[in-house]
Amino acid sequence: xxxxxxxxxxxxxxxxxxxDAALAIAAEGATVVAVARTLAxxxxxxxxxxxxxxxxxxxxxxxxxxxxxxxxxxxVVEKFGRIDILVNNAGGYPKxxxxxxxxxxxxxxxxxxxxxxxxxxxxxxIPFLCINKVVPVMIKQRSxxxxxxxSRMGRIASxxxxxxxxxxxxxxxxxxxxxxxxxxxxxxxxxxxxxxDTPGQRVYNHSVGQDDAKMGRSEDVAKAIVYxxxxxPAVMTGQSVDLFTTV
Numbered sequence: 001x002x003x004x005x006x007x008x009x010x011x012x013x014x015x016x017x018x019x020d021a022a023l024a025i026a027a028e029g030a031t032v033v034a035v036a037r038t039l040a041x042x043x044x045x046x047x048x049x050x051x052x053x054x055x056x057x058x059x060x061x062x063x064x065x066x067x068x069x070x071x072x073x074x075x076v077v078e079k080f081g082r083i084d085i086l087v088n089n090a091g092g093y094p095k096x097x098x099x100x101x102x103x104x105x106x107x108x109x110x111x112x113x114x115x116x117x118x119x120x121x122x123x124x125x126i127p128f129l130c131i132n133k134v135v136p137v138m139i140k141q142r143s144x145x146x147x148x149x150x151s152r153m154g155r156i157a158s159x160x161x162x163x164x165x166x167x168x169x170x171x172x173x174x175x176x177x178x179x180x181x182x183x184x185x186x187x188x189x190x191x192x193x194x195x196x197d198t199p200g201q202r203v204y205n206h207s208v209g210q211d212d213a214k215m216g217r218s219e220d221v222a223k224a225i226v227y228x229x230x231x232x233p234a235v236m237t238g239q240s241v242d243l244f245t246t247v
Contacts, residue, residue, distance in 0.1 A: 002230045004029030007080045009072070011063055011130060012090030014041025016198035017149060019048075020222040021087050026054030028226060033076050035059045036090060063090050064121050069129040073137060083137045087225060088127035088148035088170075093119065093163050106161055116162045123166035124173075131177055135186065144186040147228050148174050149221070150240060152194040167192075171240055178238030187237040191224045194244030216244035 008025050012018035013034035019041075026032045026049040034042045034049075034056055042058035049056040059075060061068040076083050106115075127148050138144030153160045154167025170190060177188040197215035224241050 001029035003085070006030040006084040007033065007076065007082055008085035008087065009033045009035060009076060009083060009130075009134065010087040010089060011035045011126065012092075013045050014038050015045075017193075017218040017221045018087075018089040019045045020218045021089060021225050022056065023049060023052070023054075024219075024222040024226050025085065025087070025229070026056055027052065028230060029054075030085065031080065032056040033059055033072075033080075035061055035063065035072055037062055063126045063129060066129055066133075069126075069133045072130075073133040077137055082141055083134055084141075084144060085229060086130060086134045086144070086146045088130050088146065090126045090130075091123040091149070091166070093160070108161060111161055119162035120166050123163060124169045127170055128173060131173070131188075135177070135181060138186050139181070139184045142185045144181075144184075145229050146174075146177065146186065146188040147225050148188070148190045149225075150174070150190045150192040152192050152242065152244065155192050155240070155242060174240065175238040182237055187228075187232075187234075189228045189232070189237060190240040191221055191228070192240045192242045193221045193224075220244075 003025060008030040010018055010022040010025065010032055013022040014036040018036070022032045022034050022045050032049060034045045036042055037060060039058060039060040042060065046056040046058050059072055061072045063069055073083065131146060148170050150170040151167035153164040154171055158164035174188050174190040181188060193216055195215045198218055221243060224243055228241065
């Protein structure tokens with residue numbers, strides 16, 4: 001119960017890495033605010049947490065919209081008085097990107113502007129907006145922990161185009177946030193897993209003809225997130241923990 005009494009926002013908490021992170025953080029005693037667009041998925045996450053004796057609530061928000069992210073932060077502060085933890089997990093690779101394109105990665109010159117903007121909006125705008133709206137709360141408290149989910153694809157050259165670019169941007173944003181918030185007692189770190197077995201990843205694998213790709217487990221990513229929140233040295237900020245580097 002190393003996070004007992006803490007209030008934790010977990011974005012993209014309806015499934016995959018976000019759900020497992022929410023479960024793991026709740027198991028350490030934190031009250032989890034599970035946030036995503038699909039309320040039914042969030043309610044299932046809350047049910048699983050409560051089934052194990054934890055505490056959680058669901059908030060349905062479109063995190064690509066600044067006003068809704070601000071509403072998220074305001075609602076949490078109004079209900080709980082503080083925000084101790086932000087897990088920036090929401091993102092993804094929408095399957096409609098691969099309409100009419102199968103069994104190959106999209107080349108950089110083949111991306112439409114609309115496709116590119118959609119991926120950047122989903123994977124880089126969301127964590128920026130969450131940091132932008134939550135950090136002022138943490139500054140007032142003079143404490144807080146931010147963990148953002150990047151990707152191995154953002155750390156190395158990758159076929160995933162805009163997704164890899166966005167995930168690489170998360171690393172730089174994490175380091176920038178760490179530099180600018182350290183004086184307020186806030187830490188900002190990231191986890192960068194390789195291919196993780198999630199519903200969205202399976203869709204992508206099928207789209208590019210890699211159904212047999214070896215994948216890591218979302219539960220292990222959740223353990224890395226808990227490590228950064230509970231076990232990492234207090235001076236550890238602006239870092240990324242790489243996972244599944246051989247996958």
